[in-house]
Amino acid sequence: MRLIRERCTGCAYCVLTCPYQAIATDGWAEVLANRCTECNLCYYVCPNDCFVPDAPLKPYRPRIRQRYNAVVIGAGIGGLMAGAALARAGHSVAVFEKLGFPGGRYTEIDYRGAAVTTGAWTSLGPKSHIGRFLADLGIQIDYRSLDDVGLSEQYSIRCPDRRHSPSLLELLTADARRAWLRAIARGRQHAPPDTSAHDYMASFSADPDLLGAVDAIAATASGLSCHLMPASEYVQITLDARLAGVDFAMPTGGVRTIIKGLTRTLREAGGDLFLRTPVTRILVSDGRASGIELAADRHVEASVILHNGGPGQLVQLVGPQNLPPDYLERLRGLKGVDCAALFCATRQPLFDDAPIVMTPGCQRLVGVFSPTRLDPRLSREGLHLYDAFFPVCDDDRRAELGLAWADMQALFPAFDQSLVWYVPMFFTGAWPGTESGQTFGQTGEQRLDPVTPIQGLHLVGMDVKGSGVAGDLIPVGVRRLLDTLDCWLG
């Protein structure tokens, strides 16, 4: 197996999938030729077509109907939510996914006895947008909440100088605490959309611990510094997290439990899901989308096409010539967020309070989530799992990783001795944290509308209208989409 290094964005899905541990990564994947058996599994989990098999693979030709009411491009959580809801409403639906697994950046892959996330750590639980959307679809999810494990705080605060506080409010002085509460209360009525979270908070208090914590929280939720995130988005994230309260939870078995629930619902309602089946073109004529093209020139017709593959793919699949210039400019102008996670397994727990640690003042790390604090069975070996999250500030991924590593050592003195294995996972370039960040001009109502200028072509997923915590804003856009589809599908 050959690997085109220039295409590698560092996600490490290949490392997690290879049964022979024949792929290593330090931010760029590398095939270890002496271990590779040419099983080709890596080929089917790479979002960026980095792998070139030694012998050409036989094309995969699933049995596909010629026509569906709705075709969904991409089986991320957004595509699956829309597909499952439409199938439940009685429409014929097919979801096409390029990768060998459904869920995109919102699922887990089994690696050395542990469930390692492909991106998202957790939903906020039953009261979140995702939780309510699933309940409306009749999908029952078993959650492990803070309450279930005897905790009351979602996050604690830990600084590289070894200061540690069990909650934000306990970290702050009485004055700073009052200032923070005032800022959130006022922001609830009206948070200025053109002021950054940092400047907004600084207008209430100059307390360095408060501003540092706000920065870590903003960056943990979005990969962006609080100088780039609008105050309105920070307030929304805080309110969403407060609403979850002690019901803050992760689905038992990990976020893939949600993906399994959606996939099951789609199929039980008669919908189709085709994995390893990339869509190569959206067919457009006279400003209307009429179907899709798959490999080997196969065409599938549809009344509506829902695109879950992000703005970059949209331009490629539709063709720039078919998009109005102002819309094309908008899509091309979206500024994605590059971020990374150092996923670690340790023999001893690194902390034993809230499942998330916000880490202000670090060189790179902004937050560390421990999924096994909520669901220890996510690691069969009894190891403790940690997803240490950081924004990527420089193209030298190896150097970025070095800074994150040094942060872990400063935060947790026992890190080196306790570490069993780790996988660095970068979300950059063509496979970023998000294609449109939670930044000015790209939040809430300013995000892309589910309706595109091409008739019959709609958007679902991360980049579509909605505010709040990362993936949890996706169902907001999906609901809007479903409302607008009534007129298309009857």
Ligand SMILES: Cc1cc2nc3c(=O)[nH]c(=O)nc-3n(C[C@H](O)[C@H](O)[C@H](O)COP(=O)(O)OP(=O)(O)OC[C@H]3O[C@@H](n4cnc5c(N)ncnc54)[C@H](O)[C@@H]3O)c2cc1C
């Ligand atoms: C490190 C990290 C941590 C995160 N943590 C959280 C968290 O804790 N909580 C949270 O709520 N959110 C979190 N998020 C955000 C969350 O993962 C995303 O918002 C969400 O997964 C996006 O879902 P989506 O459906 O929009 O897109 P994706 O997950 O990107 O799915 C799109 C799918 O479309 C497929 N596709 C693309 N092009 C084609 C094509 N041409 N043909 C067929 N298929 C195609 C892709 O392969 C992919 O599977 C995190 C993200 C990252 C990167």
